[in-house]
Amino acid sequence: MSTDNTVDLKIVEEPKRPLAMHPKKFGMWLFMASVMMLFMALTSAYIVRQAEGNWVYFELPSLFYTTSVIIILSSISMQWSYNAAKKDNTSYSKIMLLITSLLGFGFLIGQFFGWKQLVTGNIYLVGNPSGSFLYIITGLHGLHIVSAIVFLLIMLNAVYTGKVDSKNMTKMEMCTTYWHFLGGLWLYLFIFLLLYR
């Protein structure tokens, strides 16, 4: 609603113009910063707790490797969709967005079966904190993926109804950024969990 305020910015002295970013996009970045802090807190807690001993060691579910590949692929398709929308290639953008959403669902299903693998390995939510942490961290990340999939579906609807084109890219850009962020976040968490098992 406030884009009109940024558009007619003029400068008076020095070429010190205010940051040229769309306020909503900027807000998105701040939101991602707070999400990042949430996971930093959890991973720091993980390290602190682990250092105190009485820590059960176990193998991470092998499915997490697969889901990592899935989420990387989904990031690529998301980027393709974004690039296509930017070139007004709507039909291609649609397909890629659809693929991204499906891959996102695939990721969630993969994570869920990863949990099942954990259960077969006798690692439950209730028990030694090492297992509990794994469930909480992956679960919380999964919840964010759910929110991103909702965003994707909203964008899918927007692309189908023709609300996205090379001139209306703000939301598409925000969606892409968020999706990449969550993908990157997963890779961080996965590598972290591998290193601090």
Add this chain to the structure above:
Amino acid sequence: MAHDTHTHDEGHGHEHHGNFWTTYIFSEDHKVIAKQFLITGMAWALLGGILSVIFRLQLGFPDANLSWLKPILGGWLTAEGKIDPEFYLALVTMHGTIMVFFVLTAGLSGTFSNFLIPLQVGARDMASGFMNMLSYWFFFISSCFMFTSLFISTGPAAGGWVIYPPLSALPQAISGSGLGMTLWLISMALFIVSSLLGSINYITTVINLRTVGMSFSKLPLTIWAFFLTAIIGILSFPVLFAAALLLIFDRSFGTSFYLSDIYIGGEALPNQGGSPILFQHLFWFLGHPEVYIVLLPALGITSEIIATNSRKPIFGYKAMVGSILFIAILSFVVWAHHMFVTGMNPFLGSIFTLLTLIIAVPSAVKIFNYVTTIWRGNLRFTPGMLFSLGLVSFFLTGGITGIFLGNSAVDIQLHDTYFVVAHFHLVMGSASFFGMLAGIYHWFPKMFGRMMNEKLGSIHFWITFIGVYMVFFPMHYIGIAGFPRRYYTWTNFETFSGFADLNFVVSVAAIVTLGAQFIFLFNFFYSMFRGRIASANPWQSNTLEWTTPRNPGHGNWPGEIPTVYRWPYDYSKPGAKEDFIPQNIPFSETPESNLPHENELIKLEGVEGNAIVVEEKKH
């Protein structure tokens, strides 16, 4: 309490477009939202104050029969007319929670960041009015949960506002750790959402929506303070969320993040492998920055009010910005000074001692700058100014005791005594509260278009100021003697009986101080409708909000948003016709007072036509 909010809110607000609901209740206008935060915050402050007086009754008059309070407290009084010991703990807990989060975080930042950011940076409204509205309503729902918890049969949360596990994690430990604690956690989760929505909006608005010419070096110090407060909020509240989330899992789903080897009522709990210290780390990683979330806005407000009412430029503008920034950074690396006695490594303790003591440097810079701003100024003792000066006083007296507490060795004696209570109530509680009151007195004319009564304001100030010192100064002595905080009674210990008279003085002072707040409440609501009509700029102040009409409508300025040419502190500039030059007056209009380098800037004022259009697209 919380219900009063909109009934009070109906009376004011200026827009007459849209219906009642969109204008006063679900408004997206930052000024209305600010007032909603203010009224809700005031309701909470009153409640928090009343709770504190109830437990002061117990401490000051341990033998009194309180059965006359039966109509209010009901079952929380024992048969002998005394406060139930567990309810005492609940009172302390709720007082802390309400004051720290609901009054001094939401009530202070929520009110003044919302009200002042768009007005002072020259924006029509917040970056996202809708998110801003959500921020208030999340806060409101959060308030409802917390308020409800006061009335349940097991009582509200009673584990202290820091909710340390295992006490808070085990419903069988204390009755307040049952449903009351659950409601506390739900309420705080919603509160965190509200706070994050607000902070995102504040930062975005400050960075993206400044008016033409409003560079960062021309921002009023209020905005700097709100801006950095919001950044601290964004980085620290998610950590509290993480801590609370793990606690919820421990409480409700049987995990053992914070629990290990616990026997309760002779029975061993199954939880193994948790660490209660982990919670303290997570909690204080928020908890310490939270202190500055509470304090920085008050310091920003004070900077503005002191400069205006001393009719002098703020002394050391850049040093002020630098010290706020430095405090904000340091606030993230000192959290373990709350945990010196948890058995942490003494070497780590000395590192945190060092980092903690460094905070004294920027704080001292701020106090020095306040004093030098006042020095030889044409002081005007408006209520806002009085409360600002009160803040400086509390910030100094409370801050000095922080130097003692920050030492890990001294803290072994002083931790969790009334010395700590005295320290933080002065430096963070009372100082921020005075900042909030100062802000209300100062910006009331812009909020409601009328003036508050100055005489009543002065009376309010003097009673509160003396009262606060009467309450918290004796506490230092009680604390040095080793009297622990949160204790229901000390009569079992012969050592502490000697402090009965001091505690009596403290309690009487607390009651009088609370009483004085009703003068303020009367003044506030009376002036809202019957106060003297304010002019557009009653304090002859420089910042942009005073260039708006008496009752700024939606969009704040009827015409174009003013352009900013100068910093906000051109008070009593030598040669100038008046003792203030607002930010929107170009240097070309004030040749008599310009400095040589400012004359250079006149040339640049002409290029206004060559707008540099900010790119909308990719960045």
